[in-house]
Amino acid sequence: MVEDLAQIPNIVGLKDSSGQLGYILAVLEKVRDKISVLCGHDEVVIAALAAGCSGAILASANVIPDIWVGSKYTTI
DSSP, rough: OOHHTTTTTOEEEEEESSSOHHHHHHHHHTTTTTTEEEEEEEEHHHHHHHHHOOOOOSHHHHOOOOHHHHHHTTTO
């Protein structure tokens, strides 16, 4: 389904909050060249970014923003 959605011009990204790194890797393999993939799960964010996610939308960024703002992991 994600591959089909990536073909729609209005869809430019996907946020995955499943916490399943294997799923994020599968999504990246299929659509990373078509849409941005964002990680939404704190526990896998570093691995997801290293694997090619475009960025992250994290709960922890609302509580401890100083750690994320300006870090080498921040993408804008």
